Amino acid sequence: MMPQVKHLGLVEYEHTWQAMREFTDARNADTRDEIWLLQHPPVYTQGLSGNSRHLLCANDIPVIKTDRGGQITYHGPGQIVVYLMLDLRHWELNVRGLVRLMERSVIDLLASFGVTAQGREDAPGVYVGDAKIAALGLKIRRGCCYHGLALNVNMDLAPFASINPCGFAGLKVTQTRDLGISAPQAELESKLLQNFMQLLQQSRLGKSA
Numbered sequence: 239m240m241p242q243v244k245h246l247g248l249v250e251y252e253h254t255w256q257a258m259r260e261f262t263d264a265r266n267a268d269t270r271d272e273i274w275l276l277q278h279p280p281v282y283t284q285g286l287s288g289n290s291r292h293l294l295c296a297n298d299i300p301v302i303k304t305d306r307g308g309q310i311t312y313h314g315p316g317q318i319v320v321y322l323m324l325d326l327r328h329w330e331l332n333v334r335g336l337v338r339l340m341e342r343s344v345i346d347l348l349a350s351f352g353v354t355a356q357g358r359e360d361a362p363g364v365y366v367g368d369a370k371i372a373a374l375g376l377k378i379r380r381g382c383c384y385h386g387l388a389l390n391v392n393m394d395l396a397p398f399a400s401i402n403p404c405g406f407a408g409l410k411v412t413q414t415r416d417l418g419i420s421a422p423q424a425e426l427e428s429k430l431l432q433n434f435m436q437l438l439q440q441s442r443l444g445k446s447a
Contacts, residue, residue, distance in 0.1 A: 240439070244273070245275050254274070255302075259305075261384070262384050269325070271323055272323040274320070275431065278313040278319060279315065280314040282299055284304065285309055285310070286307060287307065289405070292401055292405050308374075308405070310402070310403070310405065311401070314393050315393060317390050318427050318430060321385060324382065324383050333378060333383075337376070338357070339434065339441060343430055344372045347433055348419075353366060353414075353419065361406065362374045366417060371417075372388060373387065373404060374386070375387075389414070390412065390413035392413060392423060393413060
C-alpha cells in the first residue's frame with residue numbers, strides 16, 4: 239500500500255518533530271506509511287552530529303537540536319518540506335537507497351523545468367552547480383524512518399548566511415525562483431510528491447522482479 243499523504247500547512251518545528259516520533263514509536267507492522275507535506279516558521283535545526291561552531295552569529299531565529307543526521311540547516315516559509323514516515327522493510331530499502339530516491343525526486347523535478355542538478359557522495363542533498371537547493375536528513379528507529387527533505391522554492395535566503403549550511407563553510411544556497419522556475423509552490427510540491435511516489439514504487443517492483 240502506498241503511503242498516506244497529509245498536507246499540514248505551516249506548522250511549528252518542535253510540534254511536528256514530536257508528532258513524527260510519537261507516530262514512529264506507536265506504529266507496528268500493519269501501520270500504513272505516511273508522508274507529510276508542510277512548511278515551518280523560521281527555525282534552525284541542528285542534527286545529532288551538529289557542531290555549534292556552524293552557527294556563525296546569533297539572531298532571533300531559534301536553534302533546535304534534533305535527532306536527525308547531519309549538521310545545521312534552516313527552514314522557513316517558501317520551502318517545501320517532505321517528511322517521510324516509512325517502514326524501510328516494506329520497501330526493501332536501506333538508508334542509502336532511500337537517500338538516492340529522495341535526491342532523484344528533486345533532480346527529476348528540476349530537470350522537467352530545464353534545470354540540471356545532481357547529488358554529491360560527500361554531502362547528501364541536491365545541488366545546482368555549486369549551490370545547494372535541497373537538504374536531506376533522516377532518523378531510523380526500529381527499521382522505520384522519519385524526517386526527510388526540504389526544497390528551497392521562494393523564500394528569504396538571508397538566514398542561511400548566519401550558518402555553515404549542513405556544516406560546509408561558504409556553501410552557496412539557491413532556490414527554484416532564482417533559477418527562473420515560476421511555477422507555483424503547490425504545483426512543485428505536487429510534482430515532487432508524484433516523482434517520489436513513482437520512484438518508491440519502481441524501486442519495490444525492481445526488487446520483486
